[in-house]
Amino acid sequence: MNLLSNPDRPSEYVPQNITVIGAGAWGSAIAFLLNQNHHQVQIWSRQSEVPLSAMVADSDVIISAVSIKGVRAIATQLQTANLRPDVILVSATKGLEPATLATPSQIWRSLLPVYPLVVLSGPNLSKEIMAGQPTATVVASEHPHAAQLVQNIFASRNFRVYTNPDPIGVELGGTLKNVIAIAVGACDGLNLGTNAKSALITRSLIEIIRVGVFFGAQPETFWGLSGLGDLLATCNSSLSRNYQVGYAIAQGKSLEAAIASTVGTAEGVNTAHVLMEICDRAQISVPVSRYVHRLLRGEITLQQAVEGLMDRDLKAESLQEHS
Ligand SMILES: NC(=O)C1=CN([C@@H]2O[C@H](COP(=O)(O)OP(=O)(O)OC[C@H]3O[C@@H](n4cnc5c(N)ncnc54)[C@H](O)[C@@H]3O)[C@@H](O)[C@H]2O)C=CC1
Ligand SMILES: O=C(CO)COP(=O)(O)O
The missing domain is CATH 3.40.50.720 (NAD(P)-binding Rossmann-like Domain)
Structure with a gap:
């Protein structure tokens, strides 16, 4: 070329x-x-x-x-x-x-x-x-x-x-979707279906925007390639290391075994822990990322994570949630 x-x-x-x-x-x-x-x-x-x-x-x-x-x-x-x-x-x-x-x-x-x-x-x-x-x-x-x-x-x-x-927005889009790719890999590994996967990706984009706004990013940045674009790529591809980790956990592997079977760095594992510290301090609602974090720490099973997300209080489809 x-x-x-x-x-x-x-x-x-x-x-x-x-x-x-x-x-x-x-x-x-x-x-x-x-x-x-x-x-x-x-x-x-x-x-x-x-x-x-x-x-x-x-x-x-x-x-x-x-x-x-x-x-x-x-x-x-x-x-x-x-x-x-x-x-x-x-x-x-x-x-x-x-x-x-x-x-x-x-x-x-x-x-x-x-x-x-x-x-x-x-x-x-x-x-x-x-x-x-x-x-x-x-x-x-x-x-x-x-x-x-x-x-x-x-x-x-x-x-x-x-x-x-908007460098901070572009950066956070790419960083935070890695946590969601673990969730979606697990969703696919459990064969939960296309509706579930679509709901996970869409609701996750809202929580990514909440974190981004806290960091001073522009919300519209996350509708672009580095936000929605990278979410779609990473959550739809078995080439993604983060997706692979979630998928392997759904197949019954421990986190350690899932990481060991993944070639290269799956940043979402570390990012989930750091993100939770940020969101706890700033009181930002990130339910999908929080369940990923608890799953990675071995506090809940994957089945409990799915049930926990489905059982949350009913609410409006809003970006503004703070609880
Ligand atoms: N592989 C991909 O498709 C993409 C990866 N990224 C990001 O790029 C970064 C690197 O990813 P990969 O190259 O895929 O991972 P990798 O695991 O293949 O390579 C990691 C690189 O970081 C270096 N490294 C790690 N710790 C270091 C240290 N303490 N000091 C100096 N160098 C150190 C390693 O030597 C290696 O060169 C990650 O943050 C990843 O999320 C971003 C876009 C695409
Ligand atoms: O960031 C990536 C694609 O945009 C690479 O994703 P993984 O790190 O999950 O492989």
Whole structure:
């Protein structure tokens, strides 16, 4: 595929020096997309022999695609690196930090506040991207020029990129749907049917929006690719690791066995615990996520979770619920 044949690409576009941090499934897919667009791409991982600080010295763009447990360590290393003054940072992680309850972008902003930060999130199952299947994503930033630059470096015939001015909303859409994918995987594993699955996804979107609004996000962001879009992708695909964990639990596996049988990181397990701490403190009603959390902690069985959700008080279909 020829990058220059993309009619949307501005004429002043030039290939960039890009470092991708993280050589897991997502970092590899990101590097694959950028290589297809003829950028100078290097991947850094904990196994690399070159120190991260040396590798990023000439980078125009640095993209972090590590799991949440690595984000703070990576950002801390970059604090003392000799970064280009105009470097753009991109966060592609979907998770929440247990110790601080922070999102990845909040960690990046707190440690490296002077550089423009872009959040990349959307319905982006890495295996489909690696297979060249058509995909869309969102790049969100408070710095429109940075979002546009990242849009341009990624955009291709197979990868359509939208900008968005609500980074926290875009980030939370991708992060919180992982908890719901565990619920929907369990729903499918129990063969509860399409009505149940549809109800779970739809009611979950409302609770995701409640949390998003608490973080200062725009509700309409969650109707887009990084909210509803990623919910649909992750809850409808056995490629999703989070879905796989829920499905395996419904097959009778313990959480430990479900995680062990899943290749790669299922962030939703950790996210469920952190999310509950946030929602308990802020009194946000997230019934589906709460049942997932209790299930993962072994406090209830899957059958009790299903019954508990169906037995809740009758109410209006409202976003405003606070109980
Ligand atoms: N695989 C996918 O389809 C997508 C994944 N994501 C998100 O990207 C993140 C990474 O996911 P995957 O690559 O799929 O997981 P993975 O399990 O395949 O890879 C995780 C990566 O994080 C690195 N890492 C973990 N802990 C670290 C630490 N303490 N210090 C430095 N590096 C560390 C690992 O070395 C590895 O490179 C997750 O937050 C995930 O939710 C987002 C979109 C799509
Ligand atoms: O975020 C993803 C797709 O957008 C990947 O989902 P899993 O982490 O559940 O595999």
